[in-house]
Amino acid sequence: PTRPAGPYLEGLNPAQRAAVLALDGPVLMLAGAGTGKTRALTARIAHLLVTGTARPQEILAVTFTNKAAREMKDRVGRLMGETVEGMPWLGTFHSVCVKLLRRHAELVGLKSNFTILDTDDQIRLMKQLIVADGIDEKRWPPRMLAGLIDAWKNKAFTPDKVPLADAGAFDHKGIDLYAAYQRRLLDLNACDFGDLLLHMVTIFQTHADVLNQYQRRFRYILVDEYQDTNVAQYLWLRLLAAAHRNICCVGDDDQSIYGWRGAEVGNILRFEQDFPGATVVKLEQNYRSTEHILAAASGVIAANTGRLGKTLFTDARGGEKVRLIGHWDGEEEARWIGEEIEALQRGTRGLDRVGLDAQAILVRASHQMRAFEDRFLTIGLPYRVIGGPRFYERLEIRDAMAYFRLAVSPDDDLAFERIVNTPKRGLGDKAIQTVQKVARANGVGLVEGARLVVQAKLLGGKGLRELALLVDGIDRWHSQVRAEADTHQELAEMILDESGYTGMWQADKTPEAPGRLENLKELVKALDNFENLQGFLEHVALIMDNETEQEGEKVSIMTLHAAKGLEFPAVFLPGWEDGLFPSQRSMDESGLKGLEEERRLAYVGITRAEALCTISFAANRRVYGQWQSALPSRFIDELPVDHVDVLTPPGLYGGGYGAAGMAATASPKLREEAMSDLHQKAVDADVYNSPGWRRLQARGAVRGLSQPIETRNMVIDLDAVSAFTTGDRVFHQKFGYGVIEGIEGDKLDIAFDKAGSKKVVAKFIVSADA
Ligand code: ATP
Ligand code: MG
Numbered sequence: 001p002t003r004p005a006g007p008y009l010e011g012l013n014p015a016q017r018a019a020v021l022a023l024d025g026p027v028l029m030l031a032g033a034g035t036g037k038t039r040a041l042t043a044r045i046a047h048l049l050v051t052g053t054a055r056p057q058e059i060l061a062v063t064f065t066n067k068a069a070r071e072m073k074d075r076v077g078r079l080m081g082e083t084v085e086g087m088p089w090l091g092t093f094h095s096v097c098v099k100l101l102r103r104h105a106e107l108v109g110l111k112s113n114f115t116i117l118d119t120d121d122q123i124r125l126m127k128q129l130i131v132a133d134g135i136d137e138k139r140w141p142p143r144m145l146a147g148l149i150d151a152w153k154n155k156a157f158t159p160d161k162v163p164l165a166d167a168g169a170f171d172h173k174g175i176d177l178y179a180a181y182q183r184r185l186l187d188l189n190a191c192d193f194g195d196l197l198l199h200m201v202t203i204f205q206t207h208a209d210v211l212n213q214y215q216r217r218f219r220y221i222l223v224d225e226y227q228d229t230n231v232a233q234y235l236w237l238r239l240l241a242a243a244h245r246n247i248c249c250v251g252d253d254d255q256s257i258y259g260w261r262g263a264e265v266g267n268i269l270r271f272e273q274d275f276p277g278a279t280v281v282k283l284e285q286n287y288r289s290t291e292h293i294l295a296a297a298s299g300v301i302a303a304n305t306g307r308l309g310k311t312l313f314t315d316a317r318g319g320e321k322v323r324l325i326g327h328w329d330g331e332e333e334a335r336w337i338g339e340e341i342e343a344l345q346r347g348t349r350g351l352d353r354v355g356l357d358a359q360a361i362l363v364r365a366s367h368q369m370r371a372f373e374d375r376f377l378t379i380g381l382p383y384r385v386i387g388g389p390r391f392y393e394r395l396e397i398r399d400a401m402a403y404f405r406l407a408v409s410p411d412d413d414l415a416f417e418r419i420v421n422t423p424k425r426g427l428g429d430k431a432i433q434t435v436q437k438v439a440r441a442n443g444v445g446l447v448e449g450a451r452l453v454v455q456a457k458l459l460g461g462k463g464l465r466e467l468a469l470l471v472d473g474i475d476r477w478h479s480q481v482r483a484e485a486d487t488h489q490e491l492a493e494m495i496l497d498e499s500g501y502t503g504m505w506q507a508d509k510t511p512e513a514p515g516r517l518e519n520l521k522e523l524v525k526a527l528d529n530f531e532n533l534q535g536f537l538e539h540v541a542l543i544m545d546n547e548t549e550q551e552g553e554k555v556s557i558m559t560l561h562a563a564k565g566l567e568f569p570a571v572f573l574p575g576w577e578d579g580l581f582p583s584q585r586s587m588d589e590s591g592l593k594g595l596e597e598e599r600r601l602a603y604v605g606i607t608r609a610e611a612l613c614t615i616s617f618a619a620n621r622r623v624y625g626q627w628q629s630a631l632p633s634r635f636i637d638e639l640p641v642d643h644v645d646v647l648t649p650p651g652l653y654g655g656g657y658g659a660a661g662m663a664a665t666a667s668p669k670l671r672e673e674a675m676s677d678l679h680q681k682a683v684d685a686d687v688y689n690s691p692g693w694r695r696l697q698a699r700g701a702v703r704g705l706s707q708p709i710e711t712r713n714m715v716i717d718l719d720a721v722s723a724f725t726t727g728d729r730v731f732h733q734k735f736g737y738g739v740i741e742g743i744e745g746d747k748l749d750i751a752f753d754k755a756g757s758k759k760v761v762a763k764f765i766v767s768a769d770a
Helices: 014-021 037-050 066-080 093-108 119-132 142-154 169-187 193-206 208-217 231-241 291-301 330-346 366-379 395-408 413-419 429-442 446-455 461-483 488-498 501-506 513-527 533-545 584-588 593-606 652-665 668-684 691-698
Strands: 027-030 059-063 089-092 220-223 247-251 279-281 322-329 359-363 383-385 555-559 568-573 609-623 626-629 644-646 729-732 736-744 747-752 756-761 765-767
Touching: 014 037, 014 279, 027 037, 037 059, 037 066, 037 220, 037 247, 059 066, 059 093, 066 089, 089 093, 093 193, 093 208, 093 231, 119 142, 119 169, 142 169, 142 193, 142 231, 193 208, 193 231, 208 231, 220 231, 291 322, 291 593, 291 609, 322 330, 330 359, 330 366, 330 568, 330 609, 359 366, 366 383, 366 513, 366 555, 395 413, 395 461, 395 488, 395 501, 395 513, 395 533, 413 446, 429 446, 429 461, 446 461, 461 488, 488 501, 488 513, 488 533, 501 513, 513 533, 568 593, 584 593, 593 609, 729 747
Parallel strands: 027 247, 027 279, 059 089, 059 220, 220 247, 322 609, 322 644, 359 555, 359 568, 383 555, 568 609
Antiparallel strands: 609 626, 729 736, 729 765, 736 747, 747 756
């Protein structure tokens, strides 16, 4: 070192400092969540630079997400102040490999301006190859083959290296197509995501001079989230570090959550064998979370087998226990969380004000976001979705919406263009141009144009038949929308079925397909909140119009996977139900592998919270307008009781639903507590003697209810319930603010400030009190 160390060392504990100061030779930091691994890694970069041990260009730091890379760049910048010129190479595996591959593309037969295909391009290409080969694409769906090839690339298998056992898959067609696919990519001067790494591994393995060049250049290598590296990434790192062995990897075996994408937790467990003489640093103090949060997370992860096992402690005594709350259904869960977030923001929860930026909702499956997004838009709570598109921007949702738009207004040309060949109907660009030309010539919309094309038989065989079917379909859907014979939910489902759109995703065997189908179900479910298809389309149009980014604080919504490495003062973890979390797939699997990965995900989720962690579940989820009751997640049973507070859902009926949900399903330990709590609250409030409850009983809306409350099999018909009383101030999307003047079943007489007196169905109303 030529210069003295900087202030970045002062905020570190001795173990962290050891990891920072051990500059030469391999270092492994294997430690639990929130112990300051990332902080130490960042300090290490600053230390290398500030002491002059390495120049910026000699350092390579790899993180898992672009967001993490950005944050690390900011942190290094701040730590170093103005002392060093330039920045190290700091990015994701993919971003670093793109840079390298552009320089050496010719070594794998590419030009340096190669294009990178996205998933859609990849599938399209695969499909061309399948068709050219005369293979039945129903039996070997392009997506499935693309997925297989991806998995091979993650394992660093080039076509000639796929082991015999694997190559037998798909009657050996997979391996042949893999080779053909790679040849075709080269012809196109293109590569896919997996190739970025694979090509670099190949180049390093076959061109010693290139490898040597980078071994000399990157004298110090640092890797965050090492537990989630796949084989290709691992090989790439090993090759680069082989000469100087100055590699520092940090990670946590308990946070390995990408096994489904080829990550091998074994990589981190093998580090000491791969790099003998490594300095192994253990960190045990957690600086992020309170003792209750840490204890809850530790309690859950303890149920996994084959862990290294780590001690974790925190000095943050006291604080709030982890909060657990059961809701009647997913909509109520979203409503409650929305209110809770606002209460925290106002500082009315007995805690200091928690700003929106300091709060996050972490979901297991992206379709869960819909209920929150809808709710937050309704109450005007600003939010951002991290790591993916917002619900209504997703591909499958936009496609489905285009079908609905056509059913409502067949002259919606943009919608027609979007779906005319989705699913594939053999209506390519040529066919569409013909339709457009005819439409223009006759001064009509595209659907009418298509009708004329069909009548005049301006297209050949299959295309013409398919176009005729589509026009027929649109006619039929449109007349059904006008007739209002079916509920709009039934209609929506039928449209997605008859158009072949649902079928397209059902036939799809890629890992994303089930998620897309879930999103479609969720879309149909969202319709329930609207009077008809038209009203729903207006709602979504309004949402999309609001798209322009607002300034200011926002709640973050993201998947648990996207939350890795992040931290928030207040974290909400909704949807802890068997089948959702842990996922159905992991539960159906034989063996514990999938389930244990889900449990690690639960550990990641809880440990994101600094001060307040709220876990919730719903007793019912509505799927295609049908109730499906759900069991609370088995992970809830694993929460240590001493560190959990069971909350009572607020409100008269809320108490009732919550009790029912809990009683029907909740974990034995926590259920008892929740039940007596909820029941007592209901008794105190005289819920069971209230007119509202009597009305429910009289209508047969509450079945199997006896006193004392025995709610195990109780069913409440939500449509018969009104949570309002006269005098309540409310808000309606179309009519604005008003006051309830009378209640008749689920119909409310409301005097609106602007729109005058109207009768409105209760479920289209929200309370304006908050
Ligand atoms: P994860 O496993 O979730 O990625 P991590 O081990 O990388 O967690 P960090 O994100 O580096 O942990 O640190 C967690 C929090 O603790 C951060 O807010 C960090 O600033 C703080 N922290 C880390 N080390 C110390 C320390 N020695 N003193 C005080 N605070 C610290
Ligand atoms: Mg970290």
